[in-house]
Amino acid sequence: MPKRIQFSQTGGPDVLEYADFEPEAPKEGEVRIKNHAVGLNFIDIYFRTGLYPAPSMPSGLGTEGAGVVETVGEGVTEFKEGDRVAYALGPLGAYSEVHTLPVDKVVKLPEAVAFETAAGCMLKGLTVQYLLRQTYRVQKGDTILFHAAAGGVGSIACQWAKSIGVKLIGTVSSKEKADLAKKNGAWAVIDYTQENVVERVRELTKGDMVPVVYDSVGKDTWETSLDCLQKRGLMVSFGNASGSVEGVDVSILNQKGSLYLTRPSLAGYADTHKRLKQMAGELFEMIESGKIKIDVAQSYPLDKAGEAQAALADRKTTGSTVLLP
Template identity: 50%
Template sequence: MPQTARTIVIHETGGPEVLRIEDRRIGDPGPGEIRIRHHACGLNFIDVYQRMGLYPLELPQALGMEGAGIIEAVGPGVPHLKPGDRAAYAAAPPGAYAEARVMPAAQVCPLPKSIGFDQGAAMMLKGMTVEYLFHRTTPLKRGDTVLFHAAAGGVGLIACQWARSEGLRLIGTAGSDEKCELALHHGASACINYRSEDFAQRVRDLTDGAGVDVVMDSIGADTFVGSLDSLKPLGMMISFGNASGPVPPFDLAMLAQRGSLRITRPTLFTHIADAAICQDMAQHLFSKVTKGDIQIRIDQRFALDQVADAHRALEARQTTGSTILEV
């Protein structure tokens, strides 16, 4: 039965002012689809990239890649979900900034009863990102050292705890002493205030000149060269975001000159394209949370109609932990 749901939509790219709230018509799910009524949805930098046009979308387009709520209806060919189930997801296409939506079911995951909807909305995209960074990108073993930028953000605080739970040494960076303290509290072995220190030089000091095994960098342009300079020979650079802008073209010889370095630019959505892998990643994340290895910290909450303010806070790097929109 058709109904409407308040939904955040963009008709053009630009600043937070292009975000509009509209009543959108939603119907019943078709084959392989579900209809979910959200309790909360997550805020992520990919939403900003899409709003700005860095990641182009066909317009008009609803935004949001992460949400949690109750399954209202299930189309044919959806064996893992039924009406009334609690569920959470990080998935394409965008559209999570909404009271309810119809969407493909493959990447929607049953949510354990012990995990709240706000936690589910805050952790799926960020937590599964950490899962693939630590388990599906390059081999890591107990005792290895990782440099993780933006360690006090939503992804970063999960990464600090994940590293601690697996015996990895994580050196973080953050933009203030207060944010550094937050990262340390969540499991970072050290955290560098990049506004007051040269982080690459500080990493060398912390590793007795050796450098780190892996850099996980979601900042992009501002940290790229320093990240390369923080690696030991044969180290791996994982560039997985562009918070300061995309990395400009560079000479591959830079990698040879710095010790035969390796580099990759993965995305979560490549990893979760396989439905079985997506469900496995979610279960790994859920187990970390339910065992207490990871606590999901939600430091900012906005109403759905305050989404522009939420975007402004995220872009200004005024947030810590995760941010959710309450529906």
């Protein structure tokens, strides 16, 4: 019987159980995938802690992985057994040896992209795609601010921005992470433990500030992010690593310069299979061309998922982390 990570109550990493489970047979329009690698993301922690409610208990965990199609449900024509595939959305349950999900959440994986690479970049890479190419379509010569520039999303964003001539200012928490962000193509790096972010952005932009801030940290960086924006700039809040931004008086957007605010998600952009395939196609093209290299810096056995999540939450990781079933 295959194994998976599940949880029956919300809480810390200790609530995660490595257990046998009976995988669902694919229904009409579904495929069952034998996972070769599984992605680790902050959203998994949000479900484990209860910030995002799981639909039922006990619940599987995880939404990102890569592997081969094991069996297909009725009516499935786009995929067949043995196809290399990857996914980043769909029902919880990716932390498992096998996972069943709708075909409209799955894309074919080119031979040139390894399973570990895909599992380490689908959610993060597609997030960067919608952030830089859709939420605010950055242009050559733009200067932008991107928090957590040495993390999984940030590492990809640094490379993608550089490839199109965008000056990315990244924030980090250590010299080691600063070096990594620079290596990945950040134009400038601010160590927020040593420097004032707003003042440094003002210096780097010669007082102009930036037209867009990408913020996955949340509560701890909210005010700082707003203060780095130009008048009528866009605040893109796409994560809650330090906790949710709560109790916000929207009049602050007026006070700080008629600012715009959005809280996007991958599901909101990859909302059809056609869009998902287009976004994934652009991501895979960037990887195959060498413009983006995915740094799978950590890997853990599936049964050590709790340890992996703790390392991610404590900001002890760089790049991407994968679980190996």
